[in-house]
Amino acid sequence: MKNDGRYMVDNFGIDMNKIKIIILGPLAFLIILLVPLSVIDMQARGGLGILIWMALWWTSGNISVVITALVPIFVTTFIPIAPVAEIVNVFSHRIVFLIAGSCAMGAAWQRWGLARRLSLKILSLIGNSARKQIWAWFLISATLSSIIADTVTAAVFVPVAVTLLKYLGYDSNSKRWNNPAATNILLAIAWGASIGSLPTPLGGGQNLLIYEFLSEAVGRKIYFYEWTIRMLPFTLIFIPFIGFYISHILQKKDMKLPGTKEIYKKELKKMGSLSKGELFSALVFIIAVAAAFLEPIYTQLFPFLDPAFIFFSLAFLLFFIPTEEEENVLSIKSMRYFPITVLIVWPSALALAKVLEFSGLAEILSSLLTFFVDGHGIIPFLIFGGVTAFLTNISTNTASAALLMPIIIKLFISQNINPVPIILLLTVSVNLSFAIASGNGCLAVSAGYGVNLKTMFKHGVIIAFFGFLISTGLAYLLDNLFSWWGILI
Known part of the structure; x- marks a missing residue:
């Protein structure tokens, strides 16, 4: 156990002073x-119980998401x-x-x-204007998070930004908290990585x-380009909207x-020429x-x-590519930057979806929501998009996808309605997570x-609310004006 001055937390991330809430x-x-309950059998009630259990733990913030992720396995074992298989x-x-x-590539x-070299190069060109720096960090994060996981993007760029902020005098969490420009730069990275994840x-x-x-x-398997061309219109609207809002x-x-372009140039000069580690990690990633x-x-x-x-295989090859140092591009040392939590949280969300399916709960909930389904009218878009956007801002984006998506998809399919348009809208809604620290890794x-x-x-x-209105309106227009948008079957 360790005491941080406010409460005690064990090595697994459990706030023991709030054990009553955890229970x-x-x-x-x-x-x-x-x-x-006469209308729900025991198996379906068990599925509902797991759903509520995980939702309570996900939203409480008192227990690690890794532990929450293991609930479906623990319960279905007994x-x-x-x-359970x-x-x-x-x-x-x-x-x-x-x-x-x-x-691993991240x-x-x-x-x-x-990533540090890329950041320094851009910042050495734009200088120390707060608005220019906000835009630079926002665009860098949004661009990279479309091809590397959003959490990894934030984990890469936030420490770089903080290092530079320290040079400018914001050398503690309290100083960055109390300085609007420093906070806005960190928000530019977090929100940029969040919304930039949409295109792929x-x-x-x-x-x-x-x-x-x-x-x-x-x-059938969906090709990446099919996803990209459908999410691109939303991305092209949200990037200028959120960037302008922050800046x-x-x-x-x-x-x-404080400081000048010379600070960034000085840091860039310290890095020297491109190393083999940088070169090979970039090349393999591009491939x-x-x-x-x-x-x-x-x-x-x-x-x-x-x-x-x-x-996976290309990342594995990086373990065998040498660098100038006595270390390969990937090694045990470099894997300390690997966000292991991501590997547990994602399958746990899919596991919850399986529980909802096998327990029969998804089918029951779908029948209860049938009233709200009416083709692809604006009403179901507003209802389901709004609920998803709300949930993703009080829990996590992955949790909201796991809790709602299987139920809503099953509902539309049961009514013989093409589920693709609503899935695409909910994809946007799930990514409108901006309000609380537990909303996503960024x-x-x-x-x-x-x-x-x-x-x-x-x-x-505020951004999530306007984002919900914009995305719902745009999704409705695309679905009605362009037949290809909602056709993947």
């Missing part, structure tokens, strides 16, 4: 399981709510290997300083989860931060991303090739480095 999860599960199998899903490969970028399935665990649900719903609404007046988008071209000739395993990383959480919450809610 609410399993207690709610037992009550729901044991209290008979209670036949769903086949099916639940365990999701932890070896092909997408887990894609996530592992992507995160770890190499961080270990060898490639690689953008984060929540996207890969939806990618899997979408593939199951249409009965002109939050940063009411432009200001010159992996190209393989993902070129899949339709080579899949006829080499049907056994799968982008998920290509990512927000959590920035919170750890002193971003003002009051500013994050107040303005995150």
